[in-house]
Amino acid sequence: MTWEKDAEELLDELVKPIPIFARPMARMGIERKIKEVATDTITVDAVVRGYLLASxxxxxxxxxxxxxAKKIDMSPYEELLAELK
Structure with a gap:
């Protein structure tokens, strides 16, 4: 799978608040979810979906x-968020 540059940068930003000692494991879990929802290319949409599923x-x-805060429009993810509640 290939990563779009914007998608990889977003994931880097999303894992920054995680304590450094837990960051590698958290990133692996998030990436696993991202890869479950992605097709051939990992996009910003796949990162957002995977991040929400991993949370x-x-x-x-x-x-x-x-x-x-990263200026991501959450309206396309309302149905996913409703399923996760």
Missing amino acids: SGSMRERAIKLLE
Whole structure:
């Protein structure tokens, strides 16, 4: 699978708030979810979907706030978020 540059940069930004000692494991889990939803190319959309799927209950609200702070329009993900509740 190939990564779009914007997608890889977004993932780098999303894992920055995770404590350094936990970051590699968290990144692996997030990447696993991203690859489950991606097709041939990993896009920003796949990163957002994978990130939301990898975020557990209480962390999901924090994930949404971080995505919104990155100027990601969350409206395309409303159905996914409803399923995750």
